[in-house]
Amino acid sequence: MxxxxxxxxxxxxxxxxxxxxxxxxxxxxTLGIIVDFxxxxxxxxxxxxxxxxxxxxxxxxxxVHHVTATDLTPAMLDKAGELAQERGxxxxxxxxxxxxxxxFESESFDLVTCRIAPxxxxxxxxxxxxxxxxxxxxxxxxxxxSTCPESRRLIEWQNRVEKLRDPSHVWGYPPSQWREMISxxxxxxxxxxxxxxxxxxxxxxxxxxxxxxxxxxELRTAFDxxxxxxxxxxxxxxxxxxxxxxxxxxxxxxxKSGERKSGN
Ligand SMILES: C[S@@+](CC[C@H](N)C(=O)[O-])C[C@H]1O[C@@H](n2cnc3c(N)ncnc32)[C@H](O)[C@@H]1O
Numbered sequence: 001m002x003x004x005x006x007x008x009x010x011x012x013x014x015x016x017x018x019x020x021x022x023x024x025x026x027x028x029x030t031l032g033i034i035v036d037f038x039x040x041x042x043x044x045x046x047x048x049x050x051x052x053x054x055x056x057x058x059x060x061x062x063x064v065h066h067v068t069a070t071d072l073t074p075a076m077l078d079k080a081g082e083l084a085q086e087r088g089x090x091x092x093x094x095x096x097x098x099x100x101x102x103x104f105e106s107e108s109f110d111l112v113t114c115r116i117a118p119x120x121x122x123x124x125x126x127x128x129x130x131x132x133x134x135x136x137x138x139x140x141x142x143x144x145x146s147t148c149p150e151s152r153r154l155i156e157w158q159n160r161v162e163k164l165r166d167p168s169h170v171w172g173y174p175p176s177q178w179r180e181m182i183s184x185x186x187x188x189x190x191x192x193x194x195x196x197x198x199x200x201x202x203x204x205x206x207x208x209x210x211x212x213x214x215x216x217x218e219l220r221t222a223f224d225x226x227x228x229x230x231x232x233x234x235x236x237x238x239x240x241x242x243x244x245x246x247x248x249x250x251x252x253x254x255x256k257s258g259e260r261k262s263g264n
Pocket of ligand 1: 008009012025049050051052053054055056070071072073076097098099100114115116117120121122
């Protein structure tokens with residue numbers, strides 16, 4: 001397992017319980033957008049990659065035939081399994097798997113979903129190639145991830161800030177790069193949407209990872225570097241003691257071609 005995979009497991013094993021209860025992660029428009037993009041008919045075999053504690057899998061499961069929910073972190077899957085049982089969801093199975101190497105036959109799913117996780121992936125092109133491989137012809141890939149504005153300065157700023165706070169953050173891409181990578185994999189992009197995640201309270205976000213005071217101050221200073229226009233991009237809202245912000249999100253619906261290629 002790579003160093004990045006270890007960092008991800010470390011980070012998410014410590015926070016599985018917290019994550020499952022987090023409204024910042026469990027709410028916001030992105031679940032509804034993916035369900036809407038997927039247009040489920042009730043017959044689909046779905047793969048939810050990097051399911052975490054299962055928010056995406058739980059939203060889509062009642063609308064499809066079956067969901068296979070995978071993640072790199074066993075502690076997150078254990079929590080997801082517990083919650084699925086509590087909710088009486090019986091058409092989900094859970095498997096440990098990395099997004100870059102999926103333990104499934106080619107053309108075995110109708111729909112692949114992935115929500116707010118690829119910025120942790122070590123190798124996004126491999127994740128996309130694997131997603132494409134496991135989808136049947138005409139299958140759908142519906143994804144949402146935190147994204148960066150199309151500005152070199154903000155791409156660097158946002159990734160620096162995210163990585164400072166959470167070492168398991170790898171890279172967040174702007175929409176233009178997502179489009180390029182998804183198209184190069186062989187998908188046709190059919191829909192896109194820009195939104196924001198739920199509003200995040202700075203003190204909650206910066207302290208959550210058990211970060212030391214100096215690091216929290218470094219993060220606060222980084223936000224102070226933003227111009228007023230840049231603050232608007234991140235919906236920064238200040239009150240007396242704290243401030244709030246929201247990361248931009250990129251959602252996409254992409255389709256695999258209906259033509260079978262030999263070897264895939
Ligand atoms: C921010 S959580 C998102 C979870 C979930 N999709 C949701 O919507 O709440 C990110 C998850 O990605 C998983 N993850 C990170 N890198 C991964 C990889 N390379 N392969 C599979 N899972 C990964 C982590 O273990 C974690 O559970």
